[in-house]
Amino acid sequence: MVEFQHLIDLNDLSVEQWNEIIQLALKIKANEKAYSEVCKHKILATLFYEPSTRTQMSFQTAMLRLGGQIIGFDNPQNSSVSKGENLMDTIRIVSGYADILAMRHPIEGAAKAAAIYAGCPVINAGDGGHLHPTxxxxxxxxxxxxxxxxxxxxxxxxxxxxxxxxxxxxxxxxxxxxxxxxxxxxxxxxxxxxxxxxxxxxxxxxxxxxxxxxxxxxxxxxxxxxxxxxxxxxxxxxxxxxxxxxxxxxxxxxxxxxxxxxxxxxxxxxxxxxxxxxxxxxxxxxxAVNGVYARMALIMTLLQSNGTKRAPISHHCAHISCNNPNCITNHETYLEKSYKENGDLLVCEYCDERQLI
Amino acid sequence: MVEFQHLIDLNDLSVEQWNEIIQLALKIKANEKAYSEVCKHKILATLFYEPSTRTQMSFQTAMLRLGGQIIGFDNPQNSSVSKGENLMDTIRIVSGYADILAMRHPIEGAAKAAAIYAGCPVINAGDGGHLHPTxxxxxxxxxxxxxxxxxxxxxxxxxxxxxxxxxxxxxxxxxxxxxxxxxxxxxxxxxxxxxxxxxxxxxxxxxxxxxxxxxxxxxxxxxxxxxxxxxxxxxxxxxxxxxxxxxxxxxxxxxxxxxxxxxxxxxxxxxxxxxxxxxxxxxxxxxAVNGVYARMALIMTLLQSNGTKRAPISHHCAHISCNNPNCITNHETYLEKSYKENGDLLVCEYCDERQLI
Amino acid sequence: MVEFQHLIDLNDLSVEQWNEIIQLALKIKANEKAYSEVCKHKILATLFYEPSTRTQMSFQTAMLRLGGQIIGFDNPQNSSVSKGENLMDTIRIVSGYADILAMRHPIEGAAKAAAIYAGCPVINAGDGGHLHPTxxxxxxxxxxxxxxxxxxxxxxxxxxxxxxxxxxxxxxxxxxxxxxxxxxxxxxxxxxxxxxxxxxxxxxxxxxxxxxxxxxxxxxxxxxxxxxxxxxxxxxxxxxxxxxxxxxxxxxxxxxxxxxxxxxxxxxxxxxxxxxxxxxxxxxxxxAVNGVYARMALIMTLLQSNGTKRAPISHHCAHISCNNPNCITNHETYLEKSYKENGDLLVCEYCDERQLI
Incomplete structure (x- = not known):
């Protein structure tokens, strides 16, 4: 499976990469017309498992102003989730439709979980109370x-x-x-x-x-x-x-x-x-207007990053459960639990919950 | 703040302007292909605070047939309104995303209120029982x-x-x-x-x-x-x-x-x-098909009207409340109340409710 | 009224036509870029009277990848149906907006009924438990x-x-x-x-x-x-x-x-x-990915078929009711009931329910 560059946590990127995205956002802002076709024939799917019209419209605007197109949903009741489908299957399928995904989800770590299975870059548009890097x-x-x-x-x-x-x-x-x-x-x-x-x-x-x-x-x-x-x-x-x-x-x-x-x-x-x-x-x-430029720069950057390979999770410890009841690993039980060690703490790679070893 | 040309009430425009829009609609109808790119790279936001699929699809079709793009919502529960945001803030932000807004709202005068704060032209797609100029x-x-x-x-x-x-x-x-x-x-x-x-x-x-x-x-x-x-x-x-x-x-x-x-x-x-x-x-x-041509002509006309300056309201009387309980000024209380004088009557500039001086 | 080529039942098409669509789908899959503008300036309306995000997104993706545009709804509560409008009127109007319709409906035979009144090709995206040809x-x-x-x-x-x-x-x-x-x-x-x-x-x-x-x-x-x-x-x-x-x-x-x-x-x-x-x-x-190519090929084929004329129903028997309570003819009562004879059976042309003559 090819791995893609995602934006789940801002720390997935180096400060140099932040600066490149920020500079690109300002270049776009200064000369928006020059970028109006750079994502032609590309599709962004906005998968909003909880409604957030503002954030969703910001992403949609960003993609449209780059000349791309949009699909997506804003209502979990209308998705296949209501038929009992797991997140992994939904993400595999939708990433077969779209070139890049922006996902909002009420459960912490959901975007990270999506990145494991997606066949395209994933942007975290908010995962519960956890992260909202854009x-x-x-x-x-x-x-x-x-x-x-x-x-x-x-x-x-x-x-x-x-x-x-x-x-x-x-x-x-x-x-x-x-x-x-x-x-x-x-x-x-x-x-x-x-x-x-x-x-x-x-x-x-x-x-x-x-x-x-x-x-x-x-x-x-x-x-x-x-x-x-x-x-x-x-x-x-x-x-x-x-x-x-x-x-x-x-x-x-x-x-x-x-x-x-x-x-x-x-x-x-x-x-x-x-x-x-x-x-x-x-x-x-x-x-709020700058939010559109930031997302334009981010979408461009991630779409151009094909070839970059990185594993979203890396330190499997299947037998330890995350203590955070709102962690995605406690909701989608097929996910491989994974923790980074930090001194005498284990930090969940999905939701950043910490527990003593 | 730059003022834009809006269509809140048909009387915002002169009969000459109506005729120009009508003639343009018929020209488009006669040769639709010639207009298929005139709104390229422009975005219409359809803000439907109450659902009206028909009207919303008519606006969306109009913009797409002009080569433009669309964002929007059809469900107040999914919007930031449900988080307590006022109309003014929503309009300021969304008009930073889009080039033109079409708004449907159950409260009378809401489109006029939106026009005060929007950073782009606003079309009234129905405000309660008040107006529906398109x-x-x-x-x-x-x-x-x-x-x-x-x-x-x-x-x-x-x-x-x-x-x-x-x-x-x-x-x-x-x-x-x-x-x-x-x-x-x-x-x-x-x-x-x-x-x-x-x-x-x-x-x-x-x-x-x-x-x-x-x-x-x-x-x-x-x-x-x-x-x-x-x-x-x-x-x-x-x-x-x-x-x-x-x-x-x-x-x-x-x-x-x-x-x-x-x-x-x-x-x-x-x-x-x-x-x-x-x-x-x-x-x-x-x-119903002509409705698409009418909206195409209107969108083109308003998008080309930048430079025109007009204040949506003009006769402030902060101390007088409108008698219409369904007037937007009684729901969004930061709005400056405003009335035109008509003989011995005051006419609310938002909802056209009349009261004796 | 001009008749269009529809896809309500796979048997509306000959096996030769199936093979042409299948071959076209594989040609598109092999060289997607060559097809990225073939539906430019065309609009697909997805009318989903019951939600099915997956199928709807597959159709939307297909149309966008062909360079076309999309409108539609996924929620019957938001449509004019909730104001008492019949299916015939909705279809007549929406087919004045769009160039091709994809319809999902909980009632059997609904897509066939839509095809009778549509001013453009109709694709059955699922009609109750009846058919799902795509x-x-x-x-x-x-x-x-x-x-x-x-x-x-x-x-x-x-x-x-x-x-x-x-x-x-x-x-x-x-x-x-x-x-x-x-x-x-x-x-x-x-x-x-x-x-x-x-x-x-x-x-x-x-x-x-x-x-x-x-x-x-x-x-x-x-x-x-x-x-x-x-x-x-x-x-x-x-x-x-x-x-x-x-x-x-x-x-x-x-x-x-x-x-x-x-x-x-x-x-x-x-x-x-x-x-x-x-x-x-x-x-x-x-x-699931092939589903997008199949739908791309289908949309292209139906859009190019103008001129083909066929009546969606043909054997009117106004006085006989269909025994299937979930048949569209028992919900939209203006529809002309129609049955094919098959030996000693009458087969409803809408929902395929069989009854003895």
């Missing part, structure tokens, strides 16, 4: 475009830092570039997980925790806003007391730098006041 | 094609004239052309609203009310049939007594002119007997 | 490709031979080629219907019934596997006792010929052990 690529393209660099920045991340996969992924990505400083703005209950703090330490990144957006904002070059769901506060009283602390409004923005970049993965609910939209520092709608 | 364009293209003129016609409108938005819109459109006469055929309960009668008066249009299709039919050049829902009759007895009065069958058609044109916006239920379909005067299926 | 075309293309011939083969069919429409259709198709022998492998309760046995007799085909896959397998050139639903066994005990008899695994395969071809219409549940997938004799995933 959002991070979008964020990097936006910062490169707006700031001219991905280094030497003071980046504030505000909101739900505990569960926000886009936050974790962006921190890990920006830690690979020199002289970035992170300001983590959240309630204590919603601060980043320990493994992210460990990661920042091991990459020698400056990092500061802060409980007030207003206090943190003056030093920032970048502010990455995310939503805090009401039910994630410790109590209703806590919610009432704190909710405004993490809402960005013109008053807080008054003390920010003139060249601050405000990002948000969207959809936004009320964590950014609508008046902020008119401020030139609010670039979250530009960011 | 149906009226379709009707005009069909009459121009079949009759060779939009003036000097005796037009019967039959069925539910009280709630039928396509009827109201067609009356208003044809009243702009000289020497048209309207025959309004319905029960008393379902006759046209007073404002339509006022409109006809103010445009010096001949108009006659009639309670019998059979009586009205001999004088007609055009018969526009619509469905009367059973529950709109005054009572079950009334329904049983009257239902056949408004059904077109071969017996009634016997007394009609040989060049009568029978139109219907479709879907038809039982208000036109199936035997009528074979009569050459039945042109409602041709009308 | 699956059979796919099977034939696969056998021609793998075996180099459709004659002189010993073909085992295993599983649910009573209800499996793909099995019936394949038997009827292969019986038209010389020197094929059929081995029917199933429980007694799930053996082929009498009319299939009659068919094989009348075509002088060798045929053998067998209750054990293990016993049958050594002589086979082709093994066509299908799923037996648990509830189709006589009892729970019967299921437990027999379930493994009809599961293909490596042990049973050990005794098979080296050039056996294992087919399956997919989706597979557990009737083929996953270990079999790695065996080169397992060609069911190749078969």
């Amino acid at each position: 959002q991070t690529l979008t964020d990097l393209v936006t910062l490169q475009s707006e700031k001219g660099a991905l280094s030497g920045l003071t980046i504030g991340l505000c909101g739900d830092l505990k569960y926000g996969r886009t936050v974790h992924s962006l921190i890990k990505a920006l830690s690979m570039y020199p002289n970035n400083k992170f300001v983590l703005i959240s309630t204590k209950e919603l601060s980043v997980p320990q493994y992210i703090k460990d990661w920042l330490n091991s990459h020698n990144c400056a990092c500061q925790e802060c409980y007030s957006l207003a206090e943190a904002i003056p030093q920032l070059d970048v502010l990455y806003m995310t939503r805090i769901q009401k039910e994630r506060f410790a109590s209703q009283e806590e919610y009432e007391r704190q909710k405004n602390v993490y809402i960005l409004d013109m008053e807080k923005l008054f003390h920010a730098k003139q060249d601050l970049c405000i990002l948000h993965p969207l959809p936004r609910v009320d964590e950014i006041d609508l008046n902020v939209d008119k401020d030139p520092r609010a670039i979250y709608f530009k960011q | 149906q009226t364009l379709t009707d005009l293209v069909t009459l121009q094609s079949e009759k060779g003129a939009l003036s000097g016609l005796t037009i019967g409108l039959c069925g539910d004239l009280k709630y039928g938005r396509t009827v109201h819109s067609l009356i208003k459109a044809l009243s702009m052309y000289p020497n048209n006469k309207f025959v309004l055929i319905s029960t008393k309960e379902l006759s046209v609203p007073q404002y339509i009668k006022d409109w006809l008066n103010s445009h010096n249009c001949a108009c006659q009310e009639c309670y019998s299709l059979a009586e009205a039919i001999p004088q007609l050049d055009v018969l526009y049939m619509t469905r009367i829902q059973k529950e709109r009759f005054a009572s079950q007895e009334e329904y049983e007594r009257q239902k056949n009065v408004y059904i077109l069958d071969m017996e009634k058609l016997f007394h009609a002119k040989q060049d009568l044109c029978i139109l219907h916006p479709l879907p038809r239920v039982d208000e036109i007997d199936l035997n009528v379909d074979k009569d050459p005067r039945a042109i409602y299926f041709k009308q | 699956q059979t075309l796919t099977d034939l293309v696969t056998l021609q490709s793998e075996k180099g011939a459709l004659s002189g083969l010993t073909i085992g069919l295993c599983g649910d031979l009573k209800y499996g429409r793909t099995v019936h259709s394949l038997i009827k198709a292969l019986s038209m080629y010389p020197n094929n022998k059929f081995v029917l492998i199933s429980t007694k309760e799930l053996s082929v219907p009498q009319y299939i046995k009659d068919w094989l007799n009348s075509h002088n085909c060798a045929c053998q019934e067998c209750y054990s896959l293990a016993e049958a397998i050594p002589q086979l050139d082709v093994l066509y596997m299908t799923r037996i639903q648990k509830e189709r066994f006589a009892s729970q005990e019967e299921y437990e006792r027999q379930k493994n008899v009809y599961i293909l695994d490596m042990e049973k395969l050990f005794h098979a010929k080296q050039d056996l071809c294992i087919l399956h219409p997919l989706p597979r549940v557990d009737e083929i052990d996953l270990n079999v997938d790695k065996d080169p004799r397992a060609i069911y995933f190749k078969q």
Whole structure:
């Protein structure tokens, strides 16, 4: 079986490859017409096992603007899954129809599992609460475009830092570039997980925790806003007391730098006041447009990578079950379990769940 | 922000512009091949917040036949709306993906609201019970094609004239052309609203009310049939007594002119007997095909109109609420309320609801 | 009204026409690029009144790879059907949008009914439990490709031979080629219907019934596997006792010929052990890919057939009702009932239900 280059985790690619994709995205943005036929006669299948219209339309737009075509579904009830077919069979068949797949799935590790069986490149368009690498690529393209660099920045991340996969992924990505400083703005209950703090330490990144957006904002070059769901506060009283602390409004923005970049993965609910939209520092709608360019660059890159061979998983340990009940290996039981060793930990190659050896 | 030319209400355009679009539609119909690449590399997004497969497929066909491409959704549950996103954000983002939007929405004024925020032209594909201008364009293209003129016609409108938005819109459109006469055929309960009668008066249009299709039919050049829902009759007895009065069958058609044109916006239920379909005067299926040409002409026209600047709303009155509970301003509360003055009335710029000053 | 060439039942076409389509499919497979623009500016509408993502994507892929475009729906709730529109009206309108239709419908005979009213060719993509001719075309293309011939083969069919429409259709198709022998492998309760046995007799085909896959397998050139639903066994005990008899695994395969071809219409549940997938004799995933080539060849052939005129139905007998409650004539009551005479039987032209004269 031929292996293809996939994008399951941003770390499947080297930082040099990220930079190539980012530069390509900016070249496309500068001269879109030059790329309007590069994927002619190619087909992208968007397999959305849970609906996410925005992300699906971004992928579809990217492929169409490259001159390619699209097939796919957005509704698990309509797929053969409802007839009892396993993921492996679906992927084998659909990759016989399409030249590249973008898959969204509620189960963690599903995209990795798909990559094992696909007869074409696979892009992870979100696997449960685990990874969403094209959002991070979008964020990097936006910062490169707006700031001219991905280094030497003071980046504030505000909101739900505990569960926000886009936050974790962006921190890990920006830690690979020199002289970035992170300001983590959240309630204590919603601060980043320990493994992210460990990661920042091991990459020698400056990092500061802060409980007030207003206090943190003056030093920032970048502010990455995310939503805090009401039910994630410790109590209703806590919610009432704190909710405004993490809402960005013109008053807080008054003390920010003139060249601050405000990002948000969207959809936004009320964590950014609508008046902020008119401020030139609010670039979250530009960011959504950059998401199309990022995906165009990614699709082009993966389609040109045939010949590259890499095994999606490599360290089989059939007898050990993953502790994560939402891991794909606990749902599609024919999958070969596989773990990387990391000190005294086993890390699931599908969902990154860690367990002691 | 650049403003684009939209089609929210047919009255956004002048009668000269209608005529240009109608003529273009007929030119396309006569030589479709010549237009098969004019929208190459352009993308139409069909945003259907309520399903309407027919209308959506008509728009999609129009764009594909112009060489363009399509994205979109047909199911509000699958959209980001279900995550609490407001309409403004959705429109800003999707108009970053597509070159032109066609939107169907159950709330009145939604298309106007979309036009305020869109970064591309917006076509109203139906906003609640309010407007559906591309149906009226379709009707005009069909009459121009079949009759060779939009003036000097005796037009019967039959069925539910009280709630039928396509009827109201067609009356208003044809009243702009000289020497048209309207025959309004319905029960008393379902006759046209007073404002339509006022409109006809103010445009010096001949108009006659009639309670019998059979009586009205001999004088007609055009018969526009619509469905009367059973529950709109005054009572079950009334329904049983009257239902056949408004059904077109071969017996009634016997007394009609040989060049009568029978139109219907479709879907038809039982208000036109199936035997009528074979009569050459039945042109409602041709009308559906003309709908594609009308939309092709409209898409071409709006895409070529960049540079035209017009503000979708203009008369802000933030402190006055619209009395229509189904008006978009009562659902998307960030919208700036806006009213035109008409004598002693304020007319909502979104949904056309009128209230006393 | 112009009549078009349709594919409702494989028997609408002659064996010579089957062979032309099969040869065209193989030519396309050998040199796909040469066909990448042959349907440019043509539109396929996929009208799926019940979801079947796999089949729908196969048709869409076929049309896109021919350079054509696609519209359609996969959800009856979103179609105008939910507003009470009859099938005839929907088909008339959609065939005004598209150049060719592929229709899936839960009611038997629906595709035939569609062909009566369509203004373009119609492909039956499955009508209830009745017919699914493009699956059979796919099977034939696969056998021609793998075996180099459709004659002189010993073909085992295993599983649910009573209800499996793909099995019936394949038997009827292969019986038209010389020197094929059929081995029917199933429980007694799930053996082929009498009319299939009659068919094989009348075509002088060798045929053998067998209750054990293990016993049958050594002589086979082709093994066509299908799923037996648990509830189709006589009892729970019967299921437990027999379930493994009809599961293909490596042990049973050990005794098979080296050039056996294992087919399956997919989706597979557990009737083929996953270990079999790695065996080169397992060609069911190749078969799915061949389904795209078969559909490409079919679409090309039907689109080029304009001018051919044939009436979809011909023997009207308005006063006789079809005994099949799931026949389209019992759901769309305006349809003209029609029966072919076969000895002392009347055979419904829509659903093939037979009744005594």
